[in-house]
Amino acid sequence: MKIKVLGCSGAEFPGHRPPSFLLNEKILFDTGSLTNFLDTKGQLKIKYIFITHSHLDHILGIPFLADNLIFAKKRNRVNILSIPPVIKAIRKSLLDGSIWPDFTVIPSTHEAILNLVELKSGHSMKIDDYTITPYPVNHSVPATGYLVEDKRKRRFFYTGDTGATDATWRRIGGQPIHCLFIEASFPNQMEEIAIRTGHLTPRLLKKEISKIKPIPEKSFVIHIKPQYFKTIKEELQKLKIKNLRTLREGAIIDI
Numbered sequence: 001m002k003i004k005v006l007g008c009s010g011a012e013f014p015g016h017r018p019p020s021f022l023l024n025e026k027i028l029f030d031t032g033s034l035t036n037f038l039d040t041k042g043q044l045k046i047k048y049i050f051i052t053h054s055h056l057d058h059i060l061g062i063p064f065l066a067d068n069l070i071f072a073k074k075r076n077r078v079n080i081l082s083i084p085p086v087i088k089a090i091r092k093s094l095l096d097g098s099i100w101p102d103f104t105v106i107p108s109t110h111e112a113i114l115n116l117v118e119l120k121s122g123h124s125m126k127i128d129d130y131t132i133t134p135y136p137v138n139h140s141v142p143a144t145g146y147l148v149e150d151k152r153k154r155r156f157f158y159t160g161d162t163g164a165t166d167a168t169w170r171r172i173g174g175q176p177i178h179c180l181f182i183e184a185s186f187p188n189q190m191e192e193i194a195i196r197t198g199h200l201t202p203r204l205l206k207k208e209i210s211k212i213k214p215i216p217e218k219s220f221v222i223h224i225k226p227q228y229f230k231t232i233k234e235e236l237q238k239l240k241i242k243n244l245r246t247l248r249e250g251a252i253i254d255i
């Protein structure tokens with residue numbers, strides 16, 4: 001599996017874009033960054049966008065993509081997938097026609113650019129060679145992570161934004177996770193705000209990773225607030241977790 005990092009930050013600044021991970025050009029996980037990264041050709045290849053939760057830094061790319069596709073000669077329908085409360089929030093607050101056109105009925109109900117799809121937690125769906133399963137994570141709004149497995153049984157788990165969780169680590173454990181994308185938004189000294197807002201610090205991240213059995217083969221730390229990048233990176237290095245790294249926009253990961 002090849003994943004291109006279109007964005008991996010916990011805020012937007014020059015050189016730092018919100019989370020967006022592209023699997024083999026066709027499947028996107030979150031869309032905090034998209035049309036400002038991919039050209040028309042790249043945008044036209046996207047068929048599925050899996051959303052972890054409804055916060056703006058994870059859904060930002062949807063309206064801009066829809067607006068570009070409507071003017072493309074050979075346009076395709078894009079499926080936006082998530083758990084029911086997330087789909088409801090997107091329908092109600094992003095695509096209700098008040099702040100942007102409702103692309104779930106444009107150009108017509110039958111040929112709409114966007115198709116909203118509700119997923120059931122713990123239920124897998126197959127797209128090409130991939131099996132994708134949503135599992136709940138704890139955040140300040142309803143949120144889900146995604147476990148992705150290819151036909152060679154290579155597996156990665158993308159958490160999106162998450163605080164401490166137990167059940168999901170138990171459910172996805174027992175088999176190797178070849179790659180984990182996990183957040184650490186705040187430095188250790190901001191633990192209180194991290195817990196209150198459903199996020200992790202390096203210290204809290206270590207606790208989470210120790211709950212996963214077996215420990216993931218490699219882990220990438222995402223959603224770091226760029227304002228605290230240096231401190232968080234130093235704190236992560238002190239954890240001495242094997243194959244734990246930070247990411248940069250534009251990186252390509254082979255799993």
Ligand SMILES: [Zn+2]
Pocket residue numbers: 053055139161
């Ligand atoms: Zn969030």
Ligand SMILES: [Zn+2]
Pocket residue numbers: 010055057058161223
């Ligand atoms: Zn976020």
